[in-house]
Amino acid sequence: MKTQAVHQELDRARAAGPLRQIQIPPCPELLRRLRAAMALPQPDLNEVGRIAAADVAMSATLLRVANSPLHLVAGNVPCTTVGQAMYRLGLDESAALMQAFLVRHAIPVNSxxxxxxxxxxxxxxxxxxxxxxxxxxxxxxxxxxxxxxxxxxxxxxxxxxxxxxxxxxxxxxxxxxxxxxxxxxxxxxxxxxxxxxxxxxxxxxxxxxxxxxxxxxxxxxxxxxxxxxxxxxxxxxxxxxxxxxxxxxxxxxxxxxxxxxxxxxxxxxxxxxxxxxxxxxxxxxxxx
The missing domain is CATH 1.10.3210.10 (Hypothetical protein af1432)
Structure with missing residues (x-):
């Protein structure tokens, strides 16, 4: 089954099949912006930083991970800003954490x-x-x-x-x-x-x-x-x-x-x- 076949299967099931009743939550706007910034030949670091700072809880997540024992090696001082956290984690890990945060909040699970x-x-x-x-x-x-x-x-x-x-x-x-x-x-x-x-x-x-x-x-x-x-x-x-x-x-x-x-x-x-x-x-x- 190739990608086009999957597209066609989903379209058919959405139009007249069992997927008609499925409600898909919208993609978060911050995730759209993050994907666009990361997809550039040279990722837009300023835009990724603005996205990270746009949600207080997401910023706190980056700081918590950057200051965890896995990243806070001997001699390092704790990060106090989102920019410091992203620098310590690196762009790719920061973007992955941000994506996980945004998806988790777009599709909450309370069951x-x-x-x-x-x-x-x-x-x-x-x-x-x-x-x-x-x-x-x-x-x-x-x-x-x-x-x-x-x-x-x-x-x-x-x-x-x-x-x-x-x-x-x-x-x-x-x-x-x-x-x-x-x-x-x-x-x-x-x-x-x-x-x-x-x-x-x-x-x-x-x-x-x-x-x-x-x-x-x-x-x-x-x-x-x-x-x-x-x-x-x-x-x-x-x-x-x-x-x-x-x-x-x-x-x-x-x-x-x-x-x-x-x-x-x-x-x-x-x-x-x-x-x-x-x-x-x-x-x-x-x-x-």
Whole structure:
């Protein structure tokens, strides 16, 4: 399934299918401005600084992270301004933190069915950014966005579709079929499709839209018809989820057990290298 096919699928489902009832929150204006500033050949540092200072809570987030033990090394004095925080964190990490803050507040989650949703999404974004840093040619910003938005269809479905909370409970309990199979049986759509719709409506990267649409379709890892960048995002996402579960002391899930070899093979990654990643990533996940 290529990007154009995903566009067409979403358009059809939006026009006369199960996505008609889905309410997509608007993309925050500050996020639009941030994306525009970061997309320039030379990112507009002054504009990014103005965006960071435009929201007091977002400024506080940057200061908190910049002054955390991970960044406040011996001899450094605490940052007291947003500019100092951004200088210490670097432009890319600052932009990633700002994006996570803006998305989290645009799509609030207040449900017992999605406890720690944005906390885990932020951790996944951190893990994806780390993995992208280990893989030549993989865009860190795209990887971080994939981690953040991967399951964004869930809170959107929860807000739009009656009975979706009960579906989540059922899907998590069943061992006879995948999570998205229960979603489709009950609602004729799933969080992968709705997540891709969020990316489309917000005009984010088309590669991101396709990867999120296919993030539970692991046959894509073996399908030469799927764009390589999409396959890399799916494979890295599977590894990121596995490393997060290890960090949290959870058992391997069925997705990892059934597709680990395909993911490692696509990324040309050995088991020994994966162990090294696990060790190096743990302090970052602790901080996230």
């Amino acid at each position: 017992p069915h999605l406890l720690r949703f944005w906390q885990r999404s932020t951790k996944r974004a951190v893990a994806m950014g780390f993995i992208a840093g280990q893989l030549p040619g993989m865009r860190v910003d795209l990887a971080q966005s994939y981690g953040l938005f991967c399951h964004v269809g869930m809170p959107v479905l929860l807000q739009s579709v009656r009975g979706y909370g009960a579906t989540m409970v059922e899907a998590a309990a069943r061992i006879d079929r995948p999570f998205i199979a229960t979603e489709n049986a009950n609602h004729r759509t799933d969080h992968a499709v709705v997540g891709a719709l969020v990316i489309k409506v917000w005009h984010l990267a088309p590669e991101l839209m396709t990867a999120i649409r296919l993030h539970h379709d692991f046959d894509a890892l073996r399908d030469e018809g799927v764009d390589p960048e999409t396959r890399t995002l799916i494979a890295a996402g599977l590894i990121a989820e596995h490393l997060m579960r290890r960090h949290e002391g959870l058992d391997e899930d069925a997705d990892w057990a059934g597709n680990r070899h395909a993911a490692l093979a696509w990324l040309h990654l050995s088991e020994d290298e994966l162990e090294q990643w696990d060790e190096a990533l743990r302090p970052l996940l602790d901080e996230a």
